[in-house]
Amino acid sequence: MTVNLIDLYSDTVSRPSPGMRQAIAEAEVGNEQAGEDPTTNRLQEMAAGLLGKEAALLLPSGTMCNQIAFRAVCEPGDEILLDKTAHPLHYETGGPAALSGAMTRALDGERGIFNADQVRDAIRTRGGHYPISKVLSVENTSNGGGGSVWPLEQIEEVTDAAREKGLTTHMDGARLLNAVVASGIQAETYAKNFDSLWICLSKGLGCPVGGVLAGSRDFIDRAWRFKHQFGGAMRQSGIFAAAGIYALENNVDRLADDHANAKHLAMLIADIPGVDVEPVETNMVFFDVAGTGKTAAEVAEALLSHGVRIGANAATRMRAVAHIDVDRTGIETAAAALREVVG
Numbered sequence: 001m002t003v004n005l006i007d008l009y010s011d012t013v014s015r016p017s018p019g020m021r022q023a024i025a026e027a028e029v030g031n032e033q034a035g036e037d038p039t040t041n042r043l044q045e046m047a048a049g050l051l052g053k054e055a056a057l058l059l060p061s062g063t064m065c066n067q068i069a070f071r072a073v074c075e076p077g078d079e080i081l082l083d084k085t086a087h088p089l090h091y092e093t094g095g096p097a098a099l100s101g102a103m104t105r106a107l108d109g110e111r112g113i114f115n116a117d118q119v120r121d122a123i124r125t126r127g128g129h130y131p132i133s134k135v136l137s138v139e140n141t142s143n144g145g146g147g148s149v150w151p152l153e154q155i156e157e158v159t160d161a162a163r164e165k166g167l168t169t170h171m172d173g174a175r176l177l178n179a180v181v182a183s184g185i186q187a188e189t190y191a192k193n194f195d196s197l198w199i200c201l202s203k204g205l206g207c208p209v210g211g212v213l214a215g216s217r218d219f220i221d222r223a224w225r226f227k228h229q230f231g232g233a234m235r236q237s238g239i240f241a242a243a244g245i246y247a248l249e250n251n252v253d254r255l256a257d258d259h260a261n262a263k264h265l266a267m268l269i270a271d272i273p274g275v276d277v278e279p280v281e282t283n284m285v286f287f288d289v290a291g292t293g294k295t296a297a298e299v300a301e302a303l304l305s306h307g308v309r310i311g312a313n314a315a316t317r318m319r320a321v322a323h324i325d326v327d328r329t330g331i332e333t334a335a336a337a338l339r340e341v342v343g
């Protein structure tokens with residue numbers, strides 16, 4: 001990787017800022033596994049408060065947040081309903097099957113967003129030969145859907161449809177705070193429709209590690225056991241919990257800058273011949289390069305030689321993600337590089 005690389009591959013490439021590193025250096029720590037790490041405890045209280053839940057649990061990754069949430073409620077043979085683009089379906093190495101014995105059922109949403117009729121149609125009749133529909137999982141923002149933000153009303157409709165049939169509701173809120181900043185709707189307002197949800201610290205918020213899972217006291221007590229069982233219990237986790245506290249205090253409102261940068265990038269590349277840009281709602285810019293006669297992999301490679309990294313998401317679909325380490329000048333350089341490599 002070159003030193004001056006403009007890296008729009010993902011918001012996961014964001015690095016801890018000097019202020020965050022200072023907070024990390026000064027963190028008060030203890031044995032997390034025994035509940036004795038004061039900084040972790042404080043972050044968990046902050047996250048529970050932000051999400052309007054009784055309790056929260058710091059975990060090493062977002063994947064573990066999803067998998068523990070499923071494991072806490074599923075029996076082998078149960079079924080999880082989620083969108084066809086959902087992260088746990090494609091990018092968690094088959095975790096629901098491997099760790100919970102659960103099946104997944106993909107719903108055919110638009111930009112990652114499905115409706116209540118699709119949920120009602122997918123929920124199985126109880127008894128007989130069927131698996132038991134157990135969890136409805138909603139991803140907000142939807143990553144594979146283009147960084148799209150769920151309308152609150154639609155969240156209420158799909159979760160009502162699930163609850164009516166006795167399912168529990170889970171939100172994959174890896175980028176919930178992007179949805180909050182884009183919509184002006186509070187995290188708590190989205191969260192009240194869900195039994196469990198989590199936010200990622202290591203993406204747009206710029207932390208090195210972690211996610212925080214929240215829910216009722218009972219749910220978190222159960223989740224705590226699986227955290228230990230999955231090998232996610234830690235010791236002086238205050239070292240990175242401090243980064244999480246710093247991020248919640250300093251890096252949430254600035255997500256608006258990433259959204260503005262993403263929209264700016266979309267605007268700058270919209271008139272490049274052969275480039276077809278999807279609508280931008282938050283920090284992600286998906287675009288198709290089929291019309292240029294090049295594959296996404298070819299464009300990605302050519303961009304790298306211009307010092308710009310943008311991921312090839314499919315044969316001709318690419319994803320650029322704005323984040324804390326790419327400023328307006330970087331965005332403009334990236335747009336100019338794309339124009340040059342496909343021109």
Ligand SMILES: *Cc1c(COP(=O)(O)O)cnc(C)c1O
Nearest residue numbers: 061062063064087139143172174
């Ligand atoms: C990144 C991501 C995850 C997983 O988080 P990790 O911290 O990478 O394990 C889950 N869901 C969505 C929507 C994500 O974008």
